[in-house]
Amino acid sequence: MKKLVVLLMVVLFAVPSFAADLAKAKAEGKASFYANITAVEPIMDAFNAATGVDGVYTRISTSKYLATVATEFEAGKLTADVLQAPMPIMQTLKDMGVFTPYRSPSAAGYPDWATRDDTIMQFGIEYVAPIYNKELVKPADVPKSYMDLIDKKWFDKIVMPDPSSHATTISWLVGMKESNIFASEDEWMKFVKGLAANKPMFVKSFGPSPGPVESGEKLLAISMPKYIITHAPAPLDWVRVDTLLGTPRGIAIAAKAPHPDAARVFMDYWLSKDAMQLLADKVGEYVLTPGVKSPIEGMDKVKVLPIRQLSNKEIKSWGKKFQKIFFGE
Amino acid sequence: MTRRVPLTPSLILIVGFLTVCPVLMLVLGSFSEGFGSFGVFTVQKYVEAYTDPALAGILINTLIFTLGSAVVATIFALFLAYINTRTNIPFKFLFGIISIIPMMIPHILFAVSWVLLLNPSNGILNRLIMDIFGLKSSLFNIYTLHGMILVEGLLDLPIAYLIIAPAMSAFDVSLEESSKVCGASTLRTLTRVTLPVLRPAILASVILVIVRSLASFAVPSIIGMPGRKYVLATYIYRTISTGFAADYGKAAAIGMSAMAASIVLIYLYRYLTSESSKYVTISSRGFKPALIDLKGYKYPMFTIVGLLSFVLIVLPVLVLFYTSMLPYVMAPSAKAFARMSWKNWIDVIKDPISILALKNSLTLGVVGATLGVILSIFVSYVIVKVRTVASGILESLSFLSFSFPGIVIGVGFMWFFVRTPLYATIWALLIGYIATYLPYGIRPISSAFVQIHSHLEESAWVCGAGRFRTVRRIVIPLLIPGIISGWILMATMFVRELSLSVVLSRPGTEVLAVQILRFAEDGLWGRLSALGIIMIFFSSTLVIAASLLGRKLTKMGIVGN
Numbered sequence: 001m002k003k004l005v006v007l008l009m010v011v012l013f014a015v016p017s018f019a020a021d022l023a024k025a026k027a028e029g030k031a032s033f034y035a036n037i038t039a040v041e042p043i044m045d046a047f048n049a050a051t052g053v054d055g056v057y058t059r060i061s062t063s064k065y066l067a068t069v070a071t072e073f074e075a076g077k078l079t080a081d082v083l084q085a086p087m088p089i090m091q092t093l094k095d096m097g098v099f100t101p102y103r104s105p106s107a108a109g110y111p112d113w114a115t116r117d118d119t120i121m122q123f124g125i126e127y128v129a130p131i132y133n134k135e136l137v138k139p140a141d142v143p144k145s146y147m148d149l150i151d152k153k154w155f156d157k158i159v160m161p162d163p164s165s166h167a168t169t170i171s172w173l174v175g176m177k178e179s180n181i182f183a184s185e186d187e188w189m190k191f192v193k194g195l196a197a198n199k200p201m202f203v204k205s206f207g208p209s210p211g212p213v214e215s216g217e218k219l220l221a222i223s224m225p226k227y228i229i230t231h232a233p234a235p236l237d238w239v240r241v242d243t244l245l246g247t248p249r250g251i252a253i254a255a256k257a258p259h260p261d262a263a264r265v266f267m268d269y270w271l272s273k274d275a276m277q278l279l280a281d282k283v284g285e286y287v288l289t290p291g292v293k294s295p296i297e298g299m300d301k302v303k304v305l306p307i308r309q310l311s312n313k314e315i316k317s318w319g320k321k322f323q324k325i326f327f328g329e
Numbered sequence: 330m331t332r333r334v335p336l337t338p339s340l341i342l343i344v345g346f347l348t349v350c351p352v353l354m355l356v357l358g359s360f361s362e363g364f365g366s367f368g369v370f371t372v373q374k375y376v377e378a379y380t381d382p383a384l385a386g387i388l389i390n391t392l393i394f395t396l397g398s399a400v401v402a403t404i405f406a407l408f409l410a411y412i413n414t415r416t417n418i419p420f421k422f423l424f425g426i427i428s429i430i431p432m433m434i435p436h437i438l439f440a441v442s443w444v445l446l447l448n449p450s451n452g453i454l455n456r457l458i459m460d461i462f463g464l465k466s467s468l469f470n471i472y473t474l475h476g477m478i479l480v481e482g483l484l485d486l487p488i489a490y491l492i493i494a495p496a497m498s499a500f501d502v503s504l505e506e507s508s509k510v511c512g513a514s515t516l517r518t519l520t521r522v523t524l525p526v527l528r529p530a531i532l533a534s535v536i537l538v539i540v541r542s543l544a545s546f547a548v549p550s551i552i553g554m555p556g557r558k559y560v561l562a563t564y565i566y567r568t569i570s571t572g573f574a575a576d577y578g579k580a581a582a583i584g585m586s587a588m589a590a591s592i593v594l595i596y597l598y599r600y601l602t603s604e605s606s607k608y609v610t611i612s613s614r615g616f617k618p619a620l621i622d623l624k625g626y627k628y629p630m631f632t633i634v635g636l637l638s639f640v641l642i643v644l645p646v647l648v649l650f651y652t653s654m655l656p657y658v659m660a661p662s663a664k665a666f667a668r669m670s671w672k673n674w675i676d677v678i679k680d681p682i683s684i685l686a687l688k689n690s691l692t693l694g695v696v697g698a699t700l701g702v703i704l705s706i707f708v709s710y711v712i713v714k715v716r717t718v719a720s721g722i723l724e725s726l727s728f729l730s731f732s733f734p735g736i737v738i739g740v741g742f743m744w745f746f747v748r749t750p751l752y753a754t755i756w757a758l759l760i761g762y763i764a765t766y767l768p769y770g771i772r773p774i775s776s777a778f779v780q781i782h783s784h785l786e787e788s789a790w791v792c793g794a795g796r797f798r799t800v801r802r803i804v805i806p807l808l809i810p811g812i813i814s815g816w817i818l819m820a821t822m823f824v825r826e827l828s829l830s831v832v833l834s835r836p837g838t839e840v841l842a843v844q845i846l847r848f849a850e851d852g853l854w855g856r857l858s859a860l861g862i863i864m865i866f867f868s869s870t871l872v873i874a875a876s877l878l879g880r881k882l883t884k885m886g887i888v889g890n
Contacts, residue, residue: 039851057836067577067740068743164567165570202554202555203554207849207851211852215660230853327557
């Protein structure tokens with residue numbers, strides 16, 4: 001029922017203006033969208049309703065994204081019109097010649113750093129935060145800063161993705177140092193070593209990280225605030241730190257898009273306030289669109305910063321360092 | 330016996346085409362720079378992979394994990410197969426189904442169930458034991474190598490059971506009777522006559538479970554990673570996931586050692602079962618498997634098997650059902666029971682992609698398993714009855730794709746199919762499934778073949794029947810238990826297949842694995858559990874139908890006449 005109301009609202013009151021030719025896009029019939037982002041079906045439904053173009057969504061996991069797109073592109077079999085992924089993957093694909101430049105008018109008002117590139121538009125940040133079980137952690141015990149996570153009371157009570165292999169977690173830890181979250185590098189290292197000393201339980205990625213906190217197996221997780229929305233009514237809340245960090249998310253049009261007009265219509269729609277509001281409301285994502293409010297309580301008061309794009313070499317090198325610290329190897 | 334038949338080269342061509350192409354792509358990728366299968370030649374990926382000082386410890390863990398899983402699965406399978414096929418225990422049919430239930434459950438879900446039962450913080454069974462005995466800390470910790478071995482062993486139990494049970498049921502009673510006439514007890518007869526004759530089936534089971542657990546990812550990632558116990562599959566994952574540019578060429582370089590280990594195991598198996606005549610129990614004299622009367626032990630034994638089946642197999646499935654009724658993962662409590670609803674079930678049933686995926690998976694299961702079993706019958710015939718160098722090559726070829734870790738082989742198929750018109754079609758999935766899981770059809774049928782004496786075929790040829798007619802009229806009816814086992818293994822595997830599906834599936838060709846992955850990546854365990862139970866229901870229907878058909882065909886057959 002709620003879904004129907006949302007669709008109706010989109011159709012009646014919120015038809016975005018498309019720079020691209022909607023008539024040509026309708027003639028092409030569909031726009032194929034490759035993404036690693038989760039649960040974007042509400043946006044696809046709204047796009048179909050708003051434009052009359054069929055949005056076809058192919059979800060590819062992050063670990064297989066580059067291999068799949070690169071293989072299809074090299075074989076001349078890439079069927080995607082529009083592609084979305086974390087920025088490091090998008091940059092690699094851009095270097096391979098997978099994308100074509102396109103500046104969408106819908107990106108007007110986005111931060112300068114997000115629209116600087118003429119090909120890849122950055123629309124959101126895959127933000128990371130400590131989350132906790134609000135039924136099991138007493139209000140007085142809730143951490144108030146990152147440094148609070150190294151308190152001994154959290155020994156064997158934390159879950160996080162493996163910091164020796166999970167690229168986003170490695171980037172996040174390095175980002176903490178480079179974004180001056182801590183007063184000095186020594187303080188940062190104290191945090192990293194303190195976190196390691198608390199013997200966190202490792203999982204392979206963010207996906208399985210909220211589960212143990214929901215069930216009470218663990219109390220805290222280095223995870224993503226979006227799960228507060230997607231896992232509702234689970235008793236999750238996020239630690240109210242001053243600054244959150246994350247990997248930027250990018251979107252671009254394929255150089256040999258089978259449906260070029262539909263691709264541009266899709267890109268315009270995706271970057272519009274309506275679509276991004278849906279992404280924030282339904283998927284809990286942090287988006288860069290001006291005027292879009294996060295439904296997560298307290299998120300309007302926090303600074304969310306993009307992490308510097310680490311090269312693969314840097315990620316591997318830091319992964320080895322974190323392996324020594326967290327595994328004692 | 331060393332007869333050359335034109336069948337062998339034809340099968341080498343067919344099986345070789347199915348399995349060599351993706352593996353060849355992986356070999357090329359492992360020697361290429363970049364992310365694709367073709368690039369500038371380099372040995373750097375091998376150097377990086379095999380000079381890592383952590384690898385030695387990983388290999389020791391892998392050895393313990395795979396051997397342990399094989400021992401657990403085979404011992405349980407021997408016990409359950411013996412009880413089900415050779416004794417008069419009540420509710421046999423039920424125990425037969427229970428023994429193969431783990432085959433129908435997505436491995437991710439089964440592993441998560443055991444985490445909910447035995448995690449050291451608030452595992453359901455741990456809490457129960459602590460409350461009953463007043464303990465201060467948990468008795469069990471699932472996040473250990475022992476925990477991994479237990480869960481992987483249970484997951485691979487159906488493979489072992491479906492290989493051993495047909496061989497157990499096709500057992501000539503006269504061998505055991507001779508032993509007893511000579512004064513041996515039932516236990517001595519079991520250890521000195523029954524088990525030695527079953528050696529090919531036991532070895533086949535051990536080898537298949539070792540190879541499967543070597544390629545397994547669900548248990549090492551869900552149970553091993555949190556306990557910081559890494560094995561080859563999670564080491565490969567670590568290798569490809571460190572960085573956003575996953576290097577599957579390097580993963581393939583590591584996977585080559587798994588493939589080499591599998592090929593060595595196959596040749597070891599052939600060597601250990603080279604005197605095939607020793608294992609023949611069905612000859613032209615006629616045979617009838619005998620049932621052992623448990624007498625006074627009938628109901629105590631039923632209680633033991635029932636309790637074992639409940640704790641090890643039924644309880645994790647009940648945990649799945651419990652999880653499917655909750656809005657999020659909750660430890661059992663009054664609050665949890667108060668929040669139960671059918672919402673996750675309704676969400677899954679109303680989801681058009683889930684329904685399409687179910688339809689596609691069932692089609693692939695039925696059609697794929699039928700085609701796979703037909704191919705397996707011919708391949709098994711050559712492997713067992715034509716023991717030449719060529720048949721050894723054929724056997725190794727059948728294991729090529731199967732022995733690669735799952736997270737790598739899917740990419741090999743992608744690199745291959747993308748160069749064909751089949752890419753992103755349902756046919757790519759069908760061919761990929763059959764090519765990868767051919768050993769599931771071959772092993773149970775081969776184990777049954779080993780026990781059939783060549784006198785039977787020779788008699789048919791003397792009477793003027795051709796080779797094909799002999800196979801159709803004499804051999805196949807005797808193979809029914811093995812054929813049914815192979816079909817069940819393949820069909821249930823195809824219904825829940827994940828490794829290939831996540832790479833080859835596209836909009837319109839979604840299979841259940843795609844939905845499984847979506848729900849798992851989003852951490853939506855309630856919906857995932859509901860879908861898992863729906864999968865178990867449909868797989869059980871397939872298994873029961875196949876088992877009933879098998880019984881009917883056996884009754885219509887010529888066994889013993």
